[in-house]
Amino acid sequence: MLLKDEVGMLQRVPLFSGIEPAKLKLLAFTSDRVSYGAGEILFRQGDEGDAAYVILSGRADILVDSDGGSIKVAELVPNSIVGEIAILCDVYRTATVxxxxxxxxxxxxxxxxxxxxxxxxxxxxEMVRVLADRLSHTTADLIDARSAKQ
Amino acid sequence: MEPSLARYIWTHTKKQQLWILVIVLLSMIPYFMSFDLPKLIVNGPIQGKGFEQPGATQPFMRLHYNLPFIGEVQFFSGFQLDRTTTLFALSLVFLLLVIINGLFKYYINTYKGRLGERMLRRIRFDLVDRVLRFPPRYFKRVKSAEVATMVKDEVEPLGGFIGDAFLQPVLLGGQALTAMLFIVVQNFWLGMIAAVIVAIQIVLIPRMRRRLIVLGRRRQLTARALSGRVGEIVDGIGAVHVHDTSNYERADIAARLGLIFKIRFDLYQWKFMVKFLNNFLAQITPFLFYMVGGYLVIQGRLDVGQLVAVIGAYKDLPGPMKELIDWDQDRQDVQVKYQQVVEQFTVEGLIAPRIGALTIDDPGPMTNPLSAIGLSMTDDGGAMLLDRISLQVKPGETVALVSTSTGGAEALAEAFARLNWPESGRVASGADDLLELPEAVTGRRMSYASSDVFLFQASLRDNLLYGLKHAPLTSVTYDGAAADQQRWNIDEARRSGNPDLDIHSDWIDYASAGATGPHDLFEAVRQVLDAVLLSRDILDLGLRSSADLTRHTELAGRIVELRAALRTRLEHEGLSGLVVPFEPGAYNKEATIGQNLLFGAAAGPELADRALAANPYFASVLRQAGLDRTLYEMGLEIAEQAIELFADLPPDHPFFQQLAFMSAEEIPAYETLLQRLKNRPYETVSESDRAMIVTLSFAYIEPRHRFGLLSDELMNKIVAARNRFYEDLPPELQNAVERYDPAKYIAAATVMENVLFGRLGSNHPDAPDRIRSIVYDILDELGLYAELLDVGLDFNVGAGGRRLTSGQRQKLDVARALLKRPDFLILNRPLSALDQRVQEKVLQNVLEEARRDGRSPAIVWVVTNPTMAMMFDRVVVFDSGRLVEDGTHETLLAGGGILKELLS
Incomplete structure (x- = not known):
C-alpha cells in the first residue's frame, strides 16, 4: 500500500476526515508502517501510551483485563483508530490490543x-469536534444506562 | 624548587656550559683568520705583490714565530708556489675556513639547542612530578588548564635561553670590554666619555626595565587565567547552555582579552621606548667624539689620526652592547616566567618522593586493622566534617557506614583512601600512619571507588585495567633500529633527569587480579563486570562498534557460522520476516537503492554517502546499466514529494528526522534546482545537477517511504548494475569498498551489521530488541560471548568518560576497584546514579564477588540508603560528624537509635 492510498484510508477515519489531504500525507509519511501476525500484541493494558494506530487492513481485538482473565470488549476494523486517548491525556493504556x-x-x-x-x-x-461528539454519545449512553437501572 | 633560574641552569648544565664556551673560543681562531685572508688574496696573487718577477715564487704555509728571548723560529719553511698556484691555494684555504666556520656554527647551535631542550624537558618533568606529589587540598583551588599551560607554554621560552644563559654575557662582555679598552688606549679622555655613556646605559636601562618585568608578570598571569577560563567553559559547556549564559561568557572572555591586549600594548610601548633611549645613548657617544674631539683637533690639542682611530674603534662597541642589553632583557623575561611558575609549584606539604617510589615486587597483604584514631576532618572552608572519630576496621570485616545528611561518613572514606588528609588525629594501618605508608602498599592492597568517578580518555579496557598498572613488570627486548631508539630514549631520559621506565613494558599486575597473564585475565574481568551489571552495556557497545580484526580474529573467522545460526534461529521461531538478508543476486527491499547498488560497505570517503552519486566510475556504471535516466527521474519525483511534504515546515521541525533524502537546510536549494530542471531534457542537465538529483534516489526504501517508485524491472536492473560495478572496479577504488559477501566479515561494518548481514524489516517496531536478544543467545551458544565483550571493551569512553552514562561510569569504577582484589575495599556511595533496586543488586554481587575463591577482604561501604546496611557484619552510624552508633544491624535496630529512625 502506497503513501497516497494511506492518505485515502486516513481520510475515511472520522477523526481525520476534515483535514486537508496534504497534511494527512505528511502525517502518513512521518508515521511508521507496521505489520503484525495474528495473535501479536500492538500494546498492553497498563503500558505507557507512546503512539496511536490506524488500522489499514486486518482485524484486531480490544481486550480488557478482569479477574476472570481478559475479556474482549470490541473489535477493530480497517479505517479505525485506536490508542489516541492515551497519547492525548498521558494515561496508561486502558486496554490491550x-x-x-x-x-x-x-x-x-x-x-x-x-x-x-x-x-x-x-x-x-476537527478532532475536538469528533471527541466532543463521542463524549456526547457516551454521556447519552450513560444517561440511558442510568435511567435503565432506575 | 630552585627559585633562581640562573642557579637552576648552572646546577644542571655547568659542564656543558663550560664546554660550549671552550668550543666558542676555539671557533674564534678560524673566524678571525678568515678576516685576514681576503686582503692576502687581493694584495698577493691578484695585485701581484711579491710576484714582480716572472716565475717568482712565494712560500706557502710557512710556520715561523717571533718568540721572546729566542728570536725568530721557523717550524716549517713552506712550499714554494708561483702566482697562479698561490691564488688557487689561498682561495682553497678561504673555502676551507668557510667550511670550518660553518661547521663550528652548526655544532654550536645544535649543542645549544639540545642543551636548551634537555633543560626544558627536565623542568617540565620536574613540574609534572610535583603535580603528582601535591597534597590533595591544593587541587581544590587550582584549575587544571592553568597548570597545563604553565607546564606547556610558560616554561617554553626557557629552552631558547638556556644555551645562551652564560655564553652570551661572557662573549659579548668580552667583546665590549675589548672595544672599550681599545678606545681608552687610543685616547684616555675620549675613552672616558664612552665609558660614562656606557655606565649610564648600564644603570638606566635595567631600571627602566623594571616596569617591563612588572608588565611581563601581569601578562603571564592574565594569560594563565585566560586559559583557565577557557578550560572552564569547555568543562562547563552544559551549564553555559542550560542557563543561557553564553553571552556572559563572551563578555568575560572579551574583557580578559581586552586586558591582555592592554598589558601587551603597554609592554610594547615601554619596550620600544627603552629601545629608543638605548639607541639614542649609543649614538650620543660619536656625537660627543665629533664635537669634543673635533674641537680639540681645531684647538690643536688632539692629533687628527688619534681622533679617527678612536671613532674607528668605537664602531665595535655598540654591537655587543646592544646584544648584551637584549640578552639581559631575555634573561629578565625568562626569569620572571620561571619565578612565576616556581611560585605556583612551591607548595607546602608536598608528598615525599619515597611515598610514590617505584616498587616492582608485590608489597604483601595488609594484615593489620585499619583504624581512625581521634580523627578530625574539615572541608576547605574549615567546617568540621568529622569530629575526633575513633574506629577500627578489622581485616575481613564488612562494615556499612550509614550517615545522616551531615553525618561525615564520606569524609571518613576519603581519609581511608588518603584523598583528604586529617585535620587532627590520624588514620593508621596497625601501628603505621597510613600517610607514611608507600602508595605501593595502599594503592595495591586497598581499593577505593566513589560516586565521583574519573575516567581517562581511553578504551573501557584501559580504564578498567588502570588500577593494575603500578610498575613495568616485563622488560621488552627490542631489535635493530628499535633497540637503538630505545638506548637513545634511556640515555636522553637520564640526561634530562627523567625516569627511564619503559611505557611499552607490560604494566598490568596480573597476579593481583588473580590471573597469570593476558590469556586468563579476561575471566577475572568478566566476573567483575558481571558483578557490577555492566556486561550487558558493554555487549551492546560491542554490537554497535566495528571490531578490530587483528585482535578479534575468532569473530571474523566464524562469521559464516554465526550468520547461519541466526537464520536457523529466526526460522525456528517463525521470525524470518524480521530480517531481510543480503543476497548477492537479489534486491534487498529493506535497504536503500544506494545500498543495493553498492552492495558493500564504503571503507573510504570515495564511495561514502553523497560522494557515491558524484563518483565518475559509479556514474559510468549507472549509464551502462541504463539506470542513469531512471534514477534521475526517480530523484526528481522524490524531490517533488519531499518539497511538497516539508516545504511549509520550519527547519528545526522534528519531522525532518523522518526525511532521509535531504536536510532541512537543503530544501530551498532543491526547490530552486527543481524549478530550473523542470521540463529540461535529461541530456542538457549538467553532471553535478544530475548527481544532486540522483543522490536522492539512493536513500529511497520502498516499504518505508511508500512513494511507489520501485518496479521489478528496476530492481533487476539495479542488481545487474551491482555486478557490473564490481566487474571492472578500477584499482584506486579497490580499497574504498568492501563488497558484501555471505562468507566474509565486513571490517568497516559493526558487529551487529555483520551478524545480521541484512536489514531489519521496517514494519516491526520491536524488531531491534528482539533481534538483539536473539543475537546474544547465539553468541553465547557459539562461545563468542567473551569475544564480543572484548570488542565492547575497545570502546573509547571519551574525555572524562563522558561517552558513558554516569551510572556506567560508577559501575566501571567499582569494577576497577574489585579487579585488583584488595585487602580493604572502600566504597564511598559508589552507585548513587543507579536506582535503589539496582544498587542493592550490585551490592549483593560485589559482596559475593569480593569473597569469591575464599578471599575475605574488609569492605567499608558508605551506603546511600540505610536499608542496604543489613547485608553487612557491622553497621556504624554517623550524625553531625560524630560516630553515634556501632554494632550489628540487629542490635542497632533493637536499640531503637538513629538507624531505626533513618529506616522508618
Whole structure:
C-alpha cells in the first residue's frame, strides 16, 4: 500500500476526515508502517501510551483485563483508530490490543501527533469536534444506562 | 624548587656550559683568520705583490714565530708556489675556513639547542612530578588548564635561553670590554666619555626595565587565567547552555582579552621606548667624539689620526652592547616566567618522593586493622566534617557506614583512601600512619571507588585495567633500529633527569587480579563486570562498534557460522520476516537503492554517502546499466514529494528526522534546482545537477517511504548494475569498498551489521530488541560471548568518560576497584546514579564477588540508603560528624537509635 492510498484510508477515519489531504500525507509519511501476525500484541493494558494506530487492513481485538482473565470488549476494523486517548491525556493504556488476523497499521507517534495538532489548528478543531461528539454519545449512553437501572 | 633560574641552569648544565664556551673560543681562531685572508688574496696573487718577477715564487704555509728571548723560529719553511698556484691555494684555504666556520656554527647551535631542550624537558618533568606529589587540598583551588599551560607554554621560552644563559654575557662582555679598552688606549679622555655613556646605559636601562618585568608578570598571569577560563567553559559547556549564559561568557572572555591586549600594548610601548633611549645613548657617544674631539683637533690639542682611530674603534662597541642589553632583557623575561611558575609549584606539604617510589615486587597483604584514631576532618572552608572519630576496621570485616545528611561518613572514606588528609588525629594501618605508608602498599592492597568517578580518555579496557598498572613488570627486548631508539630514549631520559621506565613494558599486575597473564585475565574481568551489571552495556557497545580484526580474529573467522545460526534461529521461531538478508543476486527491499547498488560497505570517503552519486566510475556504471535516466527521474519525483511534504515546515521541525533524502537546510536549494530542471531534457542537465538529483534516489526504501517508485524491472536492473560495478572496479577504488559477501566479515561494518548481514524489516517496531536478544543467545551458544565483550571493551569512553552514562561510569569504577582484589575495599556511595533496586543488586554481587575463591577482604561501604546496611557484619552510624552508633544491624535496630529512625 502506497503513501497516497494511506492518505485515502486516513481520510475515511472520522477523526481525520476534515483535514486537508496534504497534511494527512505528511502525517502518513512521518508515521511508521507496521505489520503484525495474528495473535501479536500492538500494546498492553497498563503500558505507557507512546503512539496511536490506524488500522489499514486486518482485524484486531480490544481486550480488557478482569479477574476472570481478559475479556474482549470490541473489535477493530480497517479505517479505525485506536490508542489516541492515551497519547492525548498521558494515561496508561486502558486496554490491550491484539491482532486477530494479519494486520497492517499506521503507527502515529505521540510527539508527531501532538506536534501536528499544535501546528494545524483546523485539524485540532476537527478532532475536538469528533471527541466532543463521542463524549456526547457516551454521556447519552450513560444517561440511558442510568435511567435503565432506575 | 630552585627559585633562581640562573642557579637552576648552572646546577644542571655547568659542564656543558663550560664546554660550549671552550668550543666558542676555539671557533674564534678560524673566524678571525678568515678576516685576514681576503686582503692576502687581493694584495698577493691578484695585485701581484711579491710576484714582480716572472716565475717568482712565494712560500706557502710557512710556520715561523717571533718568540721572546729566542728570536725568530721557523717550524716549517713552506712550499714554494708561483702566482697562479698561490691564488688557487689561498682561495682553497678561504673555502676551507668557510667550511670550518660553518661547521663550528652548526655544532654550536645544535649543542645549544639540545642543551636548551634537555633543560626544558627536565623542568617540565620536574613540574609534572610535583603535580603528582601535591597534597590533595591544593587541587581544590587550582584549575587544571592553568597548570597545563604553565607546564606547556610558560616554561617554553626557557629552552631558547638556556644555551645562551652564560655564553652570551661572557662573549659579548668580552667583546665590549675589548672595544672599550681599545678606545681608552687610543685616547684616555675620549675613552672616558664612552665609558660614562656606557655606565649610564648600564644603570638606566635595567631600571627602566623594571616596569617591563612588572608588565611581563601581569601578562603571564592574565594569560594563565585566560586559559583557565577557557578550560572552564569547555568543562562547563552544559551549564553555559542550560542557563543561557553564553553571552556572559563572551563578555568575560572579551574583557580578559581586552586586558591582555592592554598589558601587551603597554609592554610594547615601554619596550620600544627603552629601545629608543638605548639607541639614542649609543649614538650620543660619536656625537660627543665629533664635537669634543673635533674641537680639540681645531684647538690643536688632539692629533687628527688619534681622533679617527678612536671613532674607528668605537664602531665595535655598540654591537655587543646592544646584544648584551637584549640578552639581559631575555634573561629578565625568562626569569620572571620561571619565578612565576616556581611560585605556583612551591607548595607546602608536598608528598615525599619515597611515598610514590617505584616498587616492582608485590608489597604483601595488609594484615593489620585499619583504624581512625581521634580523627578530625574539615572541608576547605574549615567546617568540621568529622569530629575526633575513633574506629577500627578489622581485616575481613564488612562494615556499612550509614550517615545522616551531615553525618561525615564520606569524609571518613576519603581519609581511608588518603584523598583528604586529617585535620587532627590520624588514620593508621596497625601501628603505621597510613600517610607514611608507600602508595605501593595502599594503592595495591586497598581499593577505593566513589560516586565521583574519573575516567581517562581511553578504551573501557584501559580504564578498567588502570588500577593494575603500578610498575613495568616485563622488560621488552627490542631489535635493530628499535633497540637503538630505545638506548637513545634511556640515555636522553637520564640526561634530562627523567625516569627511564619503559611505557611499552607490560604494566598490568596480573597476579593481583588473580590471573597469570593476558590469556586468563579476561575471566577475572568478566566476573567483575558481571558483578557490577555492566556486561550487558558493554555487549551492546560491542554490537554497535566495528571490531578490530587483528585482535578479534575468532569473530571474523566464524562469521559464516554465526550468520547461519541466526537464520536457523529466526526460522525456528517463525521470525524470518524480521530480517531481510543480503543476497548477492537479489534486491534487498529493506535497504536503500544506494545500498543495493553498492552492495558493500564504503571503507573510504570515495564511495561514502553523497560522494557515491558524484563518483565518475559509479556514474559510468549507472549509464551502462541504463539506470542513469531512471534514477534521475526517480530523484526528481522524490524531490517533488519531499518539497511538497516539508516545504511549509520550519527547519528545526522534528519531522525532518523522518526525511532521509535531504536536510532541512537543503530544501530551498532543491526547490530552486527543481524549478530550473523542470521540463529540461535529461541530456542538457549538467553532471553535478544530475548527481544532486540522483543522490536522492539512493536513500529511497520502498516499504518505508511508500512513494511507489520501485518496479521489478528496476530492481533487476539495479542488481545487474551491482555486478557490473564490481566487474571492472578500477584499482584506486579497490580499497574504498568492501563488497558484501555471505562468507566474509565486513571490517568497516559493526558487529551487529555483520551478524545480521541484512536489514531489519521496517514494519516491526520491536524488531531491534528482539533481534538483539536473539543475537546474544547465539553468541553465547557459539562461545563468542567473551569475544564480543572484548570488542565492547575497545570502546573509547571519551574525555572524562563522558561517552558513558554516569551510572556506567560508577559501575566501571567499582569494577576497577574489585579487579585488583584488595585487602580493604572502600566504597564511598559508589552507585548513587543507579536506582535503589539496582544498587542493592550490585551490592549483593560485589559482596559475593569480593569473597569469591575464599578471599575475605574488609569492605567499608558508605551506603546511600540505610536499608542496604543489613547485608553487612557491622553497621556504624554517623550524625553531625560524630560516630553515634556501632554494632550489628540487629542490635542497632533493637536499640531503637538513629538507624531505626533513618529506616522508618
Amino acid at each position: 491484539r491482532a486477530a488476523s494479519p494486520l497492517e497499521a499506521l503507527r502515529i507517534r505521540k510527539d508527531h501527533f501532538l506536534r501536528l495538532m499544535r501546528e494545524f489548528p483546523d485539524m485540532t478543531i
